[in-house]
Amino acid sequence: MAEAAVFSLIKTHNKPFGVQGLVDNLQTAGIKKAAVQKAVDALTDSGKITCKEFGKTKVYLPKQDGLEVLSKEDMEARKAEQKQLLETLQATHKAAKEAEAELRSWNNSMTVEEMRAKVQALTQQRDAQQAKLAGMRSGAKLVSADERRAAETAFRAAMEVWRKRRSVFRGIWDAISEGIEGKQSDLFEEIGVDTDEAAGVTYAELESRFLSAARGVKRPRSIKQ
Incomplete structure (x- = not known):
């Protein structure tokens, strides 16, 4: 056996x-x-x-005895046939991958029920935005005094935390970075420090905007139609 x-x-x-x-x-x-x-x-x-x-x-x-020996012409013909079959196989594989990708996209698409729910949610969002816009055009107060004070308090608290953390980090960094070679920005990027500049914000700018907005509240003005 x-x-x-x-x-x-x-x-x-x-x-x-x-x-x-x-x-x-x-x-x-x-x-x-x-x-x-x-x-x-x-x-x-x-x-x-x-x-x-x-x-x-x-x-x-x-053993290779008795096997057919191909002529040069037959050998070239076999090579050409093999090349053609290989190209066909590659094209078939490519078509299969494209079909699989299309199938995955269909499987990931929303069902009719999901589409209806999405349309309903967007419609409700649109109606809410339109109601808000109508209130702004009519000159109605959209934020109460208590809500405004609560927002200001939360903002001041967040700004204070920001200021303290910046100060603490700066003190630590100044102590450990003495003698370190290289650009500070490159070092921050390498060790994963997110700076205000990298985030596109500055403490002074936000504080200035808040103070301007706070002063503006004292001088209410109607919204133009």
Whole structure:
């Protein structure tokens, strides 16, 4: 059984095999390494296969006797056919990938129910914005005095936390950065420090805007129609 399986494998693939390669390919048949070694020895002795030695390594090849020898023209024709088949295979793979991508996009698309819910949510958002805009045009007060004071208090608290943290960081950085070479911006980027400048904001600018807005509240003005 092992001898027939080994011979069939070598002949079918028509390429060199080592013993371990034969064992790996015959795992599903349950043929162990000792049986494979015994089979190749018997096949070599009977002349059904050829054994080539490369140092301590033995390679077993199928006999090439009786095989058809292609002419130069036939060989070129086979190469051209192989090239064409390869191009067809590549085109098929590309089409399959495109089809898979399209299928994934459809699977990720919203269902009809999800679309209806989205439309409803957007409609409600639009109505709320329109109502807010109408109130602004009519000159109505959209924010109560208590709400404004609460917002101002929260803003001042946030600004104070910002100021303290900037001060603490600056003190620590000045203490540890003495003697460090390189641009400060490059060092900040390397160690992951997010600066005000990188975020596109400055403490002074926000504070100035807040003070201007606070002064503006004392001088209410109507919104033009």
